[in-house]
Amino acid sequence: MADARDELQKDLEEIKELLLKTTRKRVRDVLMTEKYRIELEIKNQPPPKPKDVAEEEKSTLAGYTVKINNYGWDQSDKFIKLYISLKEVHKLPADNVQVHFTERSFDLLVKNLNGKNYTMTFNNLLKPISVEGSSRKIKTDMVLVMCRKKQEEKWDCLTQVEKESKEKEKAAYDTSDPSEGLMNLLKKMYAEGDDEMKRTINKAWVESREKQSKGDTPMDI
Known part of the structure; x- marks a missing residue:
């Protein structure tokens, strides 16, 4: 500046x-x-900050930055509430815990908590939120981010990405042919399963096919 x-x-x-x-x-x-x-x-233009203040701010952002991935959430008709556990966060000055809201996102920054900075970003929220009505609260070992819904309604998930993922998964199994839906489910279990799961599915598949006529060809999973 x-x-x-x-x-x-x-x-x-x-x-x-x-x-x-x-x-x-x-x-x-x-x-x-x-x-x-x-x-x-x-x-x-905002007045220049005194050198000691500028140096202090610089020092608060120095050090290792940790991206927050773990959180809990619930909702009411009016709010989406995210619970972020951070030990001793309540001991920080309030200005060290900052949240920037937009209509479809928010960024959390916790500065200089035991020598580290912590960040969390949520983009493409499922539905619009009120920037003015949203806020954050600092509790014992926890930050509560409260996103004020523009419309009082229940959300199925937090983000558009989650919604699209659920819709794709549902479409894969939503078929008029029950055997095709079962096949898609088995393929998903096989792709995501560990070695033991894959051996179990392979064994069940072979045993099932052996009961059918020899003219049938098993479908690869």
């Missing part, structure tokens, strides 16, 4: 020098307009 202010100040000084040299009214009017605009922009 200080760099931006310095650059604006340099522009202003150069315009002042040009004003001293120009003799054309039209050029002078243009330069005066630009001079006024830059002076207004400098005036609206």
